[in-house]
Amino acid sequence: MKAVIHAEKTGLEGLTYSEIAAMEPKAGEIKVKLKTAGLNHRDLFVLERHKSTEPPLVIGSDGAGIVEAVGEGVTLVQIGDEVMVNPGLGWKEKSDAPPAGFEIVGHPFHGTFGESIILPEENVERKPEYLTWEEAGVLSLAGLTAYRALFTRGKVQPGMKVFIPGVGSGVATFLVQFAKAAGAEVYVSSRSKEKCEKALEIGAHRAIDSHEDWNTALEGLKMDLVIESVGAATFNKSLEILRTGGTIVTFGASAGDEVKINLRTFFYAQQNLLGSTLGSAEEYKEMLQFMESHRIRPVMDKVFTLDQFEQAFNRMEQADQFGKIGFKIS
Template identity: 70%
Template sequence: MEGLTYREIEEIQPKAGEVRIRLKTAGLNHRDLFVLTRHKPTDPPLIVGSDGAGVVEAIGEGVEGIQAGEEVIINPGLGWQKNSEAPPVGFEIVGLPDHGTFAEKIVLPAENAVRKPAHLTWEEAGVLSLAALTAYRALFTRGKIQKGMKVLIPGIGGGVATFLLQFAKAAGAVVYVTSRSEEKAKKALELGADKAIDSNEDWHKALDGEKMDLVIECVGAATFNKSLEQLRPGGTIVTFGASTGDEVTINLRTFFYGQFNLLGSTMGSAEEYEEMLKFVEMHELKPIIDTVYPLSEFEQAFKRLEEAEQLGKICFSIPE
């Protein structure tokens, strides 16, 4: 990966309201690929990575309710406390513009260090947050999922999509997925999908003409119109990703006659993060781990993600 290096960097001390966490694991996300293009060679050096889990090592002045030695998981959203229609001005994500989690230690606001769910291993905790929070807001806050709803998730395989499947099934929905990979489609069925179809085939025919109450779109231009065609009249499509292109042309007449709802979503608030963790604990849900790499083998990990070979999450183990 051009521009990425593995080296020593000066340790940072926590300021007032901050904690320093000794990281045990970290999770790789598509966002980390985007950061590589957004962060310019002329910018100061940056540690990338948004997801991680570890042990609180040092506490800054004025921090209450958290002790050194506590096992924590990182909420990567900075400056978005209460659930709202959109993120507030100034909302940022760990890993850009400030240092991220692909390191032995990280300093961040104490409110972003949250008690680690006891049923998760360090690997599972380290990959959970960004993808699970994104899936939770898209499904529950924006999509208003209800028991018995028919939900379509195109492009099963990535971290968010696998959480969407797990969350939707736990909420009592009927879930359909698409994938170009026979192996990923098979795995989705094992995870509880009610039907998995080939992304390249005629979706209408493959789904026997069944229409969906809710479609969660994270693929982009390659699937958006096919997703729209699968909505029932009055149905909702929630979009939060555009890995195959961010511009689409839709037929407005078909859209308004269909009474469709189109909603955007991204990440989520600290309030939703707490709700998501409670949901995960209540249903004892665990992230699907694709591969665990030592942090020093970052190039193989980034390559696997870039080539979309993974099913679930890619994890980094961080040496003591």
Template identity: 55%
Template sequence: MKAYVLKDEAYQFDNVMNKTVGKNELVVQLKTAGLNHRDLKLVERVPSTGKKFILGSDGAGIVKEVGEGVEDFQVGDEVMINPGLNWYNQSEAPPNEFEIVGVPFNGTFAEEIVMPADFVAKKPAYLSWEEAGVLSLSALTGFRALFTQGEIQPGETLFIPGVGSGVNSFIIKMAKAIGARVITTSRSEEKLTEAQTLLGFDRGILTNSEWSEELQNETIDLVIESVGGLTFNRSLSVLRKGGTMVMFGSSTEDETTINLREFFYGQYTLKGSTMGSREEYLALLQFMEKHQIKPLMDKVYSFEELDEAFDYLKEQKQLGKIAIQIQK
């Protein structure tokens, strides 16, 4: 089958062998997939060994074949991929067996994928194929960061730097759905205005402004950070004493320094977060259907245009998710 792979530190199309379906597995003929920053960064993390790795963590499609022991799905079902493998129950941290679809496990940038049935879910009818194909990794990451780790409550104020991120757009929509106040940032005044119309957050400030001055009259209960070292201390400076910061990524520097005395006198709580369990994924789908939350879509590319889609993501100009149409 045709697939988009990482091989010898290069992204390329190639033909790969279809995996045979096993016990408690099913074959999904993919219709759409989602592009994430994880796909962009894997070239820096995977050594050159000559092996082909199929990229892509998000996807949606139609069940083509079911293996022995599969009872909850049948051929023809419309489904979505849960990319967080081997993490069943909500816990403080993922188990050692936790993997993410798309390196080293075969990914979704292919005509089909063989998946454990436990990590496939029925596609909600209110979502289009493009919406279903981009949802899982970002929405699950946002759900755990906001609710499990951040424990956001109605009426509290969330500060989340970087409005253009796919994860952040989900977090903003989910926080607003429960009645929280949301403040975010962008490097562009024009992008802030457009994003506020689309996402409905309460306030936006420019990335290059003095955050502590801009927000001195706000009470920030929760900060969710994914920019990393470049903004960590700036984000911490606007958090109320006793507040919580949740980190789910680091798109800039992985290392930073903090003033420990200020931190412990401020009684802050710092939590890490990544992806989420199967239990949280199913809760996420229920929450999204209850509130009719859809992904904020930026662009849709054809399968053959994946190189162009990667170049677009590198520019960091997107507002929302990038979908890949595998098959019509």
């Protein structure tokens, strides 16, 4: 089959659009003929984590398509079902942390940037009818990351003031929509005036320039909850606008992972710092139900074909996107 494959060289230089042997499902597995897929920051990181000495790898964690074949003993789906890929492997029930052996589709196992994928039957859910194929193919990893950070870890409630630094990524755009739907007041920051304006269009209450002093821009308003993924560039600024007893949830560090904080200020303010990751199959189902009940759709940036992968990766690497970058496969 045709796929975007990483091999022989680390980084973008190791990517090609070429042929790799297709596989058939074993017992308990299914084969999904993919129609669409979605690009994530994780795919950029995988290009460094997947070593040149390792076997060729089909990357990609998001996808949607039609069940093409089933292995022995499969009962949850049947051939012809329209499904979405849950990229979390081996995490079934909601818990404080993923279990031992938890992995994500696209590394170390083959991912979604190909014509088909083999998965355990429990790693797909039926595609909601109101979503287009492009929307279904891009939402899983970013949507689930946002859902767990906001609801399971952040315990968002109606009336809360929620701040999201660095709006523009797929996760951030889901966070804005999810928090708004949950009844929270949503505040965001970005270096881009255009992204600030787009964030207001999808439900943000206020958007500020990341270069400004945040306390001044927010007129001293303090946040109940901050969802952080930028890291070193914004972490202390996020703490400064967090109220006494407030919570900061972090799930990423796109601008550096080494952060120094004033511990005395932190503990006197009785603030809470929580980490978060992708999420469980239970949370994935909850997320889809929440999205369907509020008719939430992924914010789409651009859709490419798989052979245009270089354009898509460059757009992601340069942080030009607002929302999700997708691939049309079939």
